[in-house]
Amino acid sequence: MNNRKLSRLVGLGVFLISMVTYYKTVSPTVVFWDVGEFCAAAISLQVPHPPGAPLFLLVARLVAMVPYVHDTAVRMHLISAFGSALTAMLMYFVAIRFIRMWRNEPSTVFEKFAVYGSTAIGALSLTFNKTFWFNAVEAEVYGLSMFFTSAILWLGLRWYERADKPHSDKYIILIAYIIGLAVGVHLLAILAVFPIMLMFYFRYNKFNLNSFIKFGIGTVIVFGIIYPGVVKELPSMLDGEFHGVHSDLIPIIPVVLLAGSLYGVYYSEKNRKRVLNVAMISFLAIVVGYSTYTMVYIRANAHPPMNENDPSNMARLVSYLNREQYGSAPLIKRRWDPEPDKQKIAQTYSSDFDYFLKYQFYHMYLRYHLWNYVGVSDDEKEAPPDFKQFYAIPLLLGLFGAYYHWRKHWTMAFIATAFFLIMGIVLVLYFNMQEPQPRERDYFYVGSYLIFSMWIGMGVLGLIELAREKLASAPSAEYAGYGMLALAFVFVPINMARYNYHEANRTGNYIPWDYSYNLLQSCEPDAILVTNGDNDTFPLWYLQDVEGIRRDVRVVNLSLLNTTWYIKQLKHGTPYGSKTVPITTKDSDIENIQPIQYDPGVRELPVPKDFAERVSVEGTGVKLDTSITNSGVIRFFLPNTIEFGNIKALRVQDIMVYDFIRTSNWQRPIYFAMTVADDGKIGLREYMQLRGLAFKLVPFKNPYYWAQLDEKAMRAHLFTDVKEPSTTPSYGFLWRGLQDSTTYYDEDARRLITSNYRNMFMALGLYYANIANQPAKISEVLDRMERLVPRKVIPMDYRVKFDLASFYNSAGNKERFKELNTEVINELKSIVGRGVNEQLSQYNPYVMLFMAYQSQDMLKEAEDLLPVIRTAYATQQGIDGIIGQLKSQIDARRQQLQSTPTNAPALPPGKK
Helix, strand or coil: CCHHHHHHHHHHHHHHHHHHHHHHHCCCCCCCCHHHHHHHHHHCCCECCCCCCHHHHHHHHHHHCCCCCCCHHHHHHHHHHHHHHHHHHHHHHHHHHHHHCCCCCCCCHHHHHHHHHHHHHHHHHHHCCHHHHHHHCCCCCHHHHHHHHHHHHHHHHHHHHHCCCCCCHHHHHHHHHHHHHHHCCCHHHHHHHHHHHHHHHHHHCCCCHHHHHHHHHHHHHHHHHHHHHHHHHHHHHHCCEECCEECCCCCHHHHHHHHHHHHHHHHHHHCCCHHHHHHHHHHHHHHHHHHHHHHHHHHHCCCCCCECCCCCCHHHHHHHHCCHHHCCCCCCCCCCCCCHHHHHHHCCCCCHHHHHHHHHHHHHHHHHHHHHHCCECCCCCCCCECHHHHCCHHHHHHHHHHHHHHHHCHHHHHHHHHHHHHHHHHHHHHHCCCCCCCCCCHHHHHHHHHHHHHHHHHHHHHHHHHHHHHCCCCCCHHHHHHHHHHHHHHHHHHHHHHHHHHHHCCCCCCHHHHHHHHHHHCCCCCCEEEECCCCCCHHHHHHHHCCCCCCCCEEEECCHHHCHHHHHHHHHCCHHHCCCCCCCCCHHHHHCCCCEECCCEEEEEECCHHHHHHCCCCCCCCCCCHHHHHHCEEEEEECCCEEECCEEEECHHHHHHHHHHHHHCCCCCEEEECCCCHHHCCCCHHHEEECCCEEEECCCCCCCHHHCECHHHHHHHHHCECCCCCCCCCCCECCCCCCCCCCCCCHHHHHHHHHHHHHHHHHHHHHHHHCCCCHHHHHHHHHHHHHHCCCCCCCCCHHHHHHHHHHHHHCCCHHHHHHHHHHHHHHHHHHHHCCCCCCCCCCCHHHHHHHHHHHCCCHHHHHHHHHHHHHHCCCCCCHHHHHHHHHHHHHHHHHHHHHCCCCCCCCCCCCC
């Protein structure tokens, strides 16, 4: 078999391995973060967050129309899977072309194994790269963006090899067109302009500093023509503005530029000016590729349900493209965010440079690089690297591969290194991220992993070739090479796949879909549902837009509620025939709305008398306050939510929430998702009642948190088994996959399950314990929680487990109490054995261990713990008094046991 066919066959193998891997591990439905938004936007060609991804949405819409799998989101996920598999294959071919620059085609079987095998190892190290794999199994833009990036690199090398042949210019024009298209997916791909320009330089120039500086200036100009030139400035000029200058003549400039480019093509073709001809055609190709953004403008004017920033005129389109909603970061000053919380953290660093090195460079870049090529300790946020996973073998091979590349062909190595740095450290400088970030940002730097994984392959090849040189006369030289290749295959792609598979495998994870369904079904018809961030909003949009579920519910996202366009859409929009959100603020005032200075104080909400009398509070243990019916108002303390020095203020979102609550006048049910923090509830927390996964606003106060629930609705949701999801209001929640111990749940899912799902059951259990006084139902609720959300699948925090054991004890279920309490004791013994620095409080591990011992009448163990506590907290004021109180509890229990010879029930743990 000739080399070309063999190389293509290996490349096809890389693609198939990658594609099968991604297909087998793809999520079975929608996932958290931006994926739900993109899927919802694609299905109806809507307008997602700036700066949009129109080409991605067009491709996703076309793919969604082909019913090759049942779930619409999975069809869109497979775009990323396919694009990522193609990327791995293309990077294999890129590596082959780089290697051809310094060595002849392999002629022997051994050489073929060495060259094609090592480059395949590099490509597969990309396939099983933690971040790359994560992006490949969800409908995000990064998989398709990396495909365009790798395609540009591959085409650039094709041109480099054929630059002197006829028609080689077609590669340059195709690259330009792909760059234009790539902007419609993600802006990162346009950074591939720099390695392409370097290829031009080294193809036609011998390196010298003077020519390189001139070419560098030219490269910056070319990049500037594309970005911000074509991407930002052309649309801005169509709006009649250019860098602050307004004129009716400015919109003519883009037309003149395009007409001039067309004439330039004609002129250069006629006069055989090749460079000018290629430049003009390439410019037009970029513009044509970029024209996918006309979809944003067209669809915005159709006013779809999702129309973020409403770019329906040129001014707002320019704002959309410029991402003005998110503000901008300076390039020089590192600790720039003025928010008090951010500034407090920033001051823990000695200087901007210290902040850059420790946080921005190491924590937000190098740590991610080590994750992918050294290993990661766990899946928790802020997780450190773990050298025990990969033994740093991929990292060392990549570093050696970079060295070997420089040694063998420094010009191509320079190009690869430049691109590696641009997609890594340069982006770190540009993004200028502030601490803390809401999520890990490793996906920003996936472009640099393309190059480093390629270097891993070169590192393997370099070691084989060096070994062969050293053992040239030995008959075992080739056997050593085969052995090294086999070991590299085992210790790099196979080992990476082994460690990364569990976290990358999304099969069986229905949490985002089911959580969104459960949250929507927590609401009554025509409800207004207030949500907090991405993960309690975007999947809901997906269910409403794609699945048609509970379209009567108006979702109000608090983060977006600070923007004028979103407020107006809530006020005037009626997506799918739903009702508008009742807002009385005038449009002219909305257009100029800002946070307002505000002195915290008591506010009133009118309550119609007939409504107050109609609302039933039966079963809550709280009698309706007659003062509400008499006065016709409820009173609550509205705190400030912003504070700069002595200035106190309310956010726009607080103003709007108060507006639509007051305006609705109790005619529409208003809910707040459990994920909404108390500072998002404008002081109305005591006037809320848990009804599933959301709190409903009610016209009466609940003084105790265990009384703040609708028992009938809670029981209906938690105890109704759902066979098929309903698009209309319905009782019953979905719990798919939560009983499967083989399914992986990441930190976000585990936190949601613990703080939302389990809290619902615990709240209902508290209600039966403290309000209804029905011990039998406590066990019933908690047993169902364990059956639906077992702790063997979703680990339970020891503090929750401790409370759960206490519930069972108070319910008289001694078997379940002892089982859980024993688990708590064993876990706490391990924790205190490692040392504890927490303050002595109810949930201090020492105190909890003491209480766990005491509740199970292990009085000797409890007594033996007291000197340990005294030693651990010897410097704490009042420690002797605390120890004395604990000792008196032991003595009291001993006395009780001695005076009651029969098996007396253990006292439930007291609250400290």
